[in-house]
Amino acid sequence: MRKRIVLRGRVQGVFFRDTIRNAAEREGLAGWVRNNPDGTVEAAFEGDPEAIERLVALARQGPPAAQVEAVEEHHEPDEGVTGFRVR
Numbered sequence: 001m002r003k004r005i006v007l008r009g010r011v012q013g014v015f016f017r018d019t020i021r022n023a024a025e026r027e028g029l030a031g032w033v034r035n036n037p038d039g040t041v042e043a044a045f046e047g048d049p050e051a052i053e054r055l056v057a058l059a060r061q062g063p064p065a066a067q068v069e070a071v072e073e074h075h076e077p078d079e080g081v082t083g084f085r086v087r
Helices: 016-027 049-061
Strands: 002-010 030-035 041-046 067-076 084-086
Touching (some): 002 049, 016 030, 016 041, 016 049, 041 049
Parallel strands (some): 030 084
Antiparallel strands (some): 002 041, 030 041
């Protein structure tokens, strides 16, 4: 399974990417997370569907300093990526 999310709100400069990367690695998920020029954070996860849903739930909360206002979710075809990285 693969899911891509886009997070809006106060999501940059609050350790969001590190939080997501650490959690994805703990869950054994592949994919990436990045800051976008428009102030959003975007992430893609591949792997176990239950682990992906746990990451999406974590992203909805964000790290303590974040204020997530909206989350877009997009189901996508698997790309067969390995590892998880910050872009």
